[in-house]
Amino acid sequence: MYLGRVVGCVWATVKNANLTGQRLLLIQPLTPELLSTGKRLICLDAMGAGAGELIYYVRGKEASFPFLPAEPAADATVVGIVDSIHLKAPAATRTPTHRKGKR
Amino acid sequence: MILARVVGTVVATRKDPRLEGKKLLIIKPISPDGKDEPGYIVSVDTVSAGYRERVIAVAGSSARMADGCKDTPVDSAIVGIVDDMRLD
Numbered sequence: 001m002y003l004g005r006v007v008g009c010v011w012a013t014v015k016n017a018n019l020t021g022q023r024l025l026l027i028q029p030l031t032p033e034l035l036s037t038g039k040r041l042i043c044l045d046a047m048g049a050g051a052g053e054l055i056y057y058v059r060g061k062e063a064s065f066p067f068l069p070a071e072p073a074a075d076a077t078v079v080g081i082v083d084s085i086h087l088k089a090p091a092a093t094r095t096p097t098h099r100k101g102k103r
Numbered sequence: 104m105i106l107a108r109v110v111g112t113v114v115a116t117r118k119d120p121r122l123e124g125k126k127l128l129i130i131k132p133i134s135p136d137g138k139d140e141p142g143y144i145v146s147v148d149t150v151s152a153g154y155r156e157r158v159i160a161v162a163g164s165s166a167r168m169a170d171g172c173k174d175t176p177v178d179s180a181i182v183g184i185v186d187d188m189r190l191d
Contacts, residue, residue, distance in 0.1 A: 008135060008190040010106075012159060014150050015183030016170045024104075024159070024183075026135055026190065040135055042104040042159055051191040061164040073172075073182045075104055075165040 001056045003030045003082065006049050010042055018072045025049060025078060027057060032087055043076040054082040104161045106185065107132050109152050113145055121175040128152065128181065130160055135190055146179040147172060159183035 008026035012019075023045040029038040034054070046066035049055045055078045057063075063077035064070075111129035115122075126148040132140040137157075144160065149170045152158045158181045166172060169180035 006191070008188060010159065010188050011186040012183035013186050015159070016149055018168070018170070019182060026188070039105070039132070039140065042106060044104075061168075064165060064168060071168045073161050073165055073169040073180065075161045075163050 001058050001079065003032065003056050004028055005030055006051055006053050006055060007040060016073050018070060022072055032085065041076055043078050044072060044074045045078045047078050047081055049078050049081055056080045056082060104159050105132050106135060107144065107158055107160045109154055109156050109158060119176050130158060130181065133157065135188055144179050146181050147177045148181045150181055150184055152181050152184055157185040159185060
């Protein structure tokens with residue numbers, strides 16, 4: 001799962017029947033430090049996220065699982081709204097835990 | 104899912120039998136403000152999109168969940184035509 005921010009929404013009248021009634025949100029992917037990274041993408045919304053909210057989303061086939069037994073054709077879905085993030089140190093400078101004893 | 108614009112079509116006679124009757128379009132990813140982004144994708148059209156239209160394309164195994172694409176060898180499908188977009 002990845003962090004992102006809701007930056008907009010998309011309307012589409014002509015779409016697959018299994019997408020009917022789904023909200024389509026524009027998401028800007030973020031780093032753990034909340035800096036923008038990568039291209040914006042369209043996500044389905046399983047959580048009722050609103051404009052500007054910090055969220056996390058899931059990619060791949062699993063993006064349709066929140067809507068089971070319906071299987072909308074989605075490869076990205078907002079599955080949570082972030083309350084807070086705690087980082088001990090900037091992710092870029094952190095040593096992965098499993099490597100600590102080996103150096 | 105990504106935003107893209109239809110920029111062309113693909114015609115193929117020799118192909119997997121499960122792709123017969125499917126419309127193949129060349130789409131180019133765009134940013135929400137309409138600028139072209141690098142790269143292109145050959146995508147199966149499930150919504151009868153037309154030339155220059157802005158569309159929503161789904162990638163990966165999720166493309167097989169698009170209308171009529173069950174158990175077909177596709178990794179990208181057009182699943183919607185964009186009416187409008189709002190950037191907050």
